[in-house]
Every structure is written in C-alpha cells, then in structure tokens.
Amino acid sequence: MTSVLLQPEHEFETQDIFVNMGPQHPSTHGVFRMVLAVDGEVVRDVLPYIGYLHRGAEKLCETMDYRQGIGFMDRTEYLAAFNAELSYVMAVEKLAGIEVPERAQWIRMILCELNRLSSHFMFLGAFGVDVGVLGTSFTYAFREREVIFDLFEEICGDRMMYSYFRVGGLAWEVTDNFVARVHQVLASARQGIEDLDGLLTANEIFQARTKGIGHISAADAIDWGMSGPSLRATGVSLDIRRDEPYLFYPEVKFDVITGTNGDVYDRYICRLQEMYQSIRIIEQCLQRLQPGPIVPERMSRLLRTPPGEVYLRTEAPRGEYGVYMVSNGGNRPWRCKVRSACLSNLQALRDMTVGHYVSDAVLVLGSIDIVLSEVDR
Amino acid sequence: MTSEGASTDLSSTIWPQVDKALSGISVEPEMGVLDLIVRIPRDEVIRGLRALKRDADLDFDYLRCLTAVDWEERGIDVVYHLYSTKKRHNLTVKTNLPNQDLTVDTATTVWRGANWLERETAEMFGVRFNGHPDPRTLLMPEDMDDTFPLRKDHPLQDIKILQGEGIAFPEEQD
Numbered sequence: 001m002t003s004v005l006l007q008p009e010h011e012f013e014t015q016d017i018f019v020n021m022g023p024q025h026p027s028t029h030g031v032f033r034m035v036l037a038v039d040g041e042v043v044r045d046v047l048p049y050i051g052y053l054h055r056g057a058e059k060l061c062e063t064m065d066y067r068q069g070i071g072f073m074d075r076t077e078y079l080a081a082f083n084a085e086l087s088y089v090m091a092v093e094k095l096a097g098i099e100v101p102e103r104a105q106w107i108r109m110i111l112c113e114l115n116r117l118s119s120h121f122m123f124l125g126a127f128g129v130d131v132g133v134l135g136t137s138f139t140y141a142f143r144e145r146e147v148i149f150d151l152f153e154e155i156c157g158d159r160m161m162y163s164y165f166r167v168g169g170l171a172w173e174v175t176d177n178f179v180a181r182v183h184q185v186l187a188s189a190r191q192g193i194e195d196l197d198g199l200l201t202a203n204e205i206f207q208a209r210t211k212g213i214g215h216i217s218a219a220d221a222i223d224w225g226m227s228g229p230s231l232r233a234t235g236v237s238l239d240i241r242r243d244e245p246y247l248f249y250p251e252v253k254f255d256v257i258t259g260t261n262g263d264v265y266d267r268y269i270c271r272l273q274e275m276y277q278s279i280r281i282i283e284q285c286l287q288r289l290q291p292g293p294i295v296p297e298r299m300s301r302l303l304r305t306p307p308g309e310v311y312l313r314t315e316a317p318r319g320e321y322g323v324y325m326v327s328n329g330g331n332r333p334w335r336c337k338v339r340s341a342c343l344s345n346l347q348a349l350r351d352m353t354v355g356h357y358v359s360d361a362v363l364v365l366g367s368i369d370i371v372l373s374e375v376d377r
Numbered sequence: 378m379t380s381e382g383a384s385t386d387l388s389s390t391i392w393p394q395v396d397k398a399l400s401g402i403s404v405e406p407e408m409g410v411l412d413l414i415v416r417i418p419r420d421e422v423i424r425g426l427r428a429l430k431r432d433a434d435l436d437f438d439y440l441r442c443l444t445a446v447d448w449e450e451r452g453i454d455v456v457y458h459l460y461s462t463k464k465r466h467n468l469t470v471k472t473n474l475p476n477q478d479l480t481v482d483t484a485t486t487v488w489r490g491a492n493w494l495e496r497e498t499a500e501m502f503g504v505r506f507n508g509h510p511d512p513r514t515l516l517m518p519e520d521m522d523d524t525f526p527l528r529k530d531h532p533l534q535d536i537k538i539l540q541g542e543g544i545a546f547p548e549e550q551d
Contacts, residue, residue: 051517054516054517060533225439309409310410324456324458335444335446347489
C-alpha cells in the first residue's frame with residue numbers, strides 16, 4: 001500500500017511569509033525595522049525602514065552659531081563622537097581658514113583613535129552576541145570600553161557626549177598625567193583585543209557561522225557607496241586617513257587592513273586588525289606630543305566664515321563621515337549636511353542578505369556595525 | 378564662491394580632463410575650498426555624470442554624497458560629490474533647479490548608492506527625481522509629503538500631524 005502522503009493531491013503547498021523585525025528588537029542594534037520575505041528559513045527579500053531616530057540635526061545646525069553645532073554632532077554618532085566632532089570642526093576651520101596648533105592636532109588624533117578602539121570594542125561585544133556567544137564577549141568588550149571611557153571622562157567630563165573639540169583647537173588642556181594614562185589604557189586595550197580574539201576568531205562555530213555569509217563584491221560595494229571596514233573587507237584598499245590625509249596621519253606609520261572575500265568574517269577580521277593599527281598610531285602620537293598652545297592665539301569672539309562651501313570627510317570607525325557645509329557669510333551654516341557612513345552601508349543590506357537564513361540576516365546586520373542615530377541624524 | 382585668483386589656476390586641477398569628458402555640455406567650473414566644482418544644467422546633468430563615470434581618465438565610480446541646498450528665490454541646488462576609488466580625485470557637481478519646477482532625473486541609473494540619498498533629498502526639499510525606482514519617504518512618516526523640513530521657509534517648531542488631514546503648524550508663541 002502506498003502512503004497517502006505520497007499522493008499528488010496531498011503534497012504540501014508552501015508560500016513565502018512576511019516577517020517583521022524591529023523597530024524594537026535586540027538584534028537590530030537600535031531602532032531599525034526590516035521586513036523579511038522568507039521561504040521557510042531562507043530570506044527571499046528584505047525591505048529596511050529607517051527614520052525612527054530622526055531628530056533634524058542638520059536643520060538645528062542651521063539655526064545656531066557654528067560653535068553650537070558641535071554638540072549635535074556628538075549625538076549623531078554617539079559611539080564615535082570624537083570622530084564626528086572632528087569632521088564638523090575641521091569643516092568650519094577649512095571654511096574660516098583657521099590654523100590649528102600642532103599639539104591640538106596630535107591630541108585630536110589620539111582621542112579619535114581611542115574612540116575608534118572603543119567603537120570597535122562595542123562592535124566585537126555586540127557581534128559576539130549576534131553570533132551566539134551569549135554575554136561573554138559583551139562583558140569582555142565592555143570592560144575594556146569602560147577603561148577607555150574613564151579616560152575620556154577624566155579629560156572632558158563625559159563618557160559619550162564629549163563636546164571637547166572646538167573650532168580652532170580644544171576646549172581645554174588634557175590632564176597632567178594624560179600620556180601615562182593613555183599608555184595604561186593601551187596596555188589594557190591590547191589585552192582586551194587579545195582576549196576577544198582568542199574567544200571568537202578561532203572558534204569553530206564562529207567561523208562556520210560567519211564565513212561565506214553576507215558576501216558582497218568589491219564592485220557592488222563601491223556602487224552602493226559603502227565605506228570603512230565594510231568596504232575594505234571586499235579587498236578595496238581605501239582609507240581616507242591614508243588617501244586624503246588630514247591631521248598628522250601622513251607622519252605616522254600604519255597599515256590599511258583589507259579583506260578578500262567581503263563576507264561577515266572578513267568584516268569582523270578587518271575591524272579586529274584595525275584596532276592593533278589604532279594602538280600603533282596612538283603610540284607614535286604620544287612620542288610626538290609636545291607642550292604648546294591648544295587654541296590659536298587670535299580667535300575672534302564672533303566667528304564668521306566667508307561665503308563658500310566645503311565637503312570635509314574623515315575616516316570614522318564605520319567609514320566616511322562627511323560634513324558638507326555651505327556658508328553664505330554669516331555666523332551660522334547656511335546648510336550643514338552630514339554624510340552618514342552607515343546609511344550608505346545599510347543600502348547594501350538587501351544584496352548581502354538575500355539567499356541566506358533568517359538567523360544570518362541578524363549577523364549581516366551586525367557585521368555592518370550600524371549606529372541608527374547616525375543613519376537617521 | 379570663488380575669488381579671481383582661484384579661478385586662474387584651474388589647469389593644475391583635474392579641470393582639463395573634466396572639460397574633455399563633458400564636451401558638448403555647457404559647464405561652469407569654479408574652485409572650492411578642497412575640490413573642483415562644476416555646474417551643469419539640469420537637463421544634461423545625468424548625461425554629464427554618466428560621462429564622468431565612464432571616462433577612463435576620471436573614472437568617478439563612487440558617489441560620496443548627494444544632497445541639496447535651498448537658495449530661496451534662486452531655487453534649489455542639487456549637489457553630487459564624486460570620488461574615484463582608483464584615481465583618488467574628487468569632484469563636486471551642482472545643478473540648479475528653479476523653484477517652479479523642482480525636478481531632475483535620477484542618478485540611481487549611474488550609481489545604485491544614490492537611491493536612499495535621493496529619497497532623503499526628495500522628502501526634505503521637495504525635489505522630484507524622475508525615474509526613481511523607489512520614491513517613498515526615507516526618514517519622514519510615509520504620509521508626510523506636503524511639507525519639506527529642510528527648506529528655508531519651513532519653520533523650526535513642533536508640527537502636528539492630523540490623521541488623514543495633513544500637517545498643521547501651531548500658532549507662534551512669543
């Protein structure tokens with residue numbers, strides 16, 4: 001007797017179902033929503049929705065003095081606020097033609113690279129959770145991140161929203177034991193990276209879950225406007241710190257880390273290796289740091305810029321953080337556009353996710369390392 | 378935007394190549410603070426952008442940023458920031474749209490990455506991108522299509538979204 005289940009009229013009919021993820025969902029790293037069309041476990045289509053955290057920072061900047069906009073920049077990119085402030089103040093300095101004293105530039109560089117470390121620690125911790133290491137990687141990463149934040153707090157009084165860079169230099173001098181403290185932090189960070197490296201990288205399950213997932217080709221990545229480690233993981237050697245140097249990056253030695261496959265694993269490795277490079281850069285900066293002024297001698301009380309425009313880009317932890325500032329000669333920007341690295345990186349999400357399992361969609365999203373407040377501004 | 382001195386040394390920039398790639402299109406160059414800026418009339422801007430991308434010497438394969446600037450009575454400028462990942466040079470392309478007709482062709486046919494940037498520009502400035510594959514709002518609510526927050530005439534105050542009736546601005550209080 002043949003089984004009834006084998007008869008044609010009893011065959012299963014399948015259909016794609018739509019799954020909503022977010023905006024309140026622990027795996028979306030913020031308020032991000034995506035609708036997945038899934039065929040069983042396989043993702044057939046993805047439709048991302050953003051804008052839940054839109055606060056109109058660009059409009060607010062237009063209504064205030066150039067120097068008041070710095071605080072808004074912290075809040076666009078809260079995991080790497082020094083990098084965000086840097087683009088903004090450098091844009092104003094370029095427009096107004098202000099020369100920044102050397103010491104201020106070296107300190108800016110140190111703080112931006114420390115911020116890159118803290119931001120990548122956040123990535124490693126959260127990414128470990130995405131992969132399924134439960135809380136272990138998170139705890140290790142946050143322990144090290146907290147050490148860096150303690151230093152930031154000593155310098156500018158805040159752990160995340162620094163408002164420490166000023167147009168022309170810095171708000172005030174760093175603490176007396178700054179150099180010794182940075183050395184301490186670096187020693188701890190190096191240990192932390194090694195711990196996380198040991199916990200995650202060689203793990204068989206980790207590798208099985210990340211290799212070959214979320215692949216994107218170099219040509220596609222460039223076409224979508226991706227930048228930062230997500231782009232470099234595809235093998236494109238592009239780093240604004242090296243290609244369009246700012247601050248004193250030409251005077252320090254560091255390698256631009258690139259991947260080969262452009263998958264989730266490569267994006268992880270790129271960030272991990274970049275952290276060692278950041279430590280290398282900071283160590284060289286500390287050697288070159290000399291006493292001196294931190295603001296230009298002549299700074300007028302009223303800051304006006306001549307009419308003009310500048311698109312200033314810097315290499316933030318997530319990629320190109322650009323500030324397009326247009327001046328019409330007043331004391332406030334006529335237009336201040338923030339180019340978000342995550343927004344462009346996120347556009348490629350569909351290309352990277354379709355064809356993979358639902359659980360891998362979470363990994364792909366995590367590997368882009370999105371900060372929704374930067375996407376939405 | 379530019380001083381007389383700056384406009385004379387355009388030959389040391391990528392302007393000669395840009396001029397060659399855009400032959401047949403009326404282009405006005407000027408030197409910005411960092412990058413060369415060219416203005417292209419809006420009817421030809423997409424043709425120009427495609428020529429800039431295809432030109433072997435220029436090879437602008439990367440769209441850094443796309444946005445707009447509201448110049449009130451002078452219309453709205455749509456601004457494209459281009460970069461070449463191989464040749465490592467930059468170019469800013471601008472096109473002016475008159476207030477009575479804020480439309481321009483989409484750049485998504487040149488770089489796919491223009492998609493969300495154009496959606497944002499559309500909802501913030503009311504610029505319509507002809508032929509855009511996905512003309513929904515990006516950051517704003519789906520039904521907020523009758524007011525454009527980054528325009529200069531848009532007041533900076535709370536707005537009230539009335540269900541099904543549109544948007545209302547409360548009376549100004551002083």
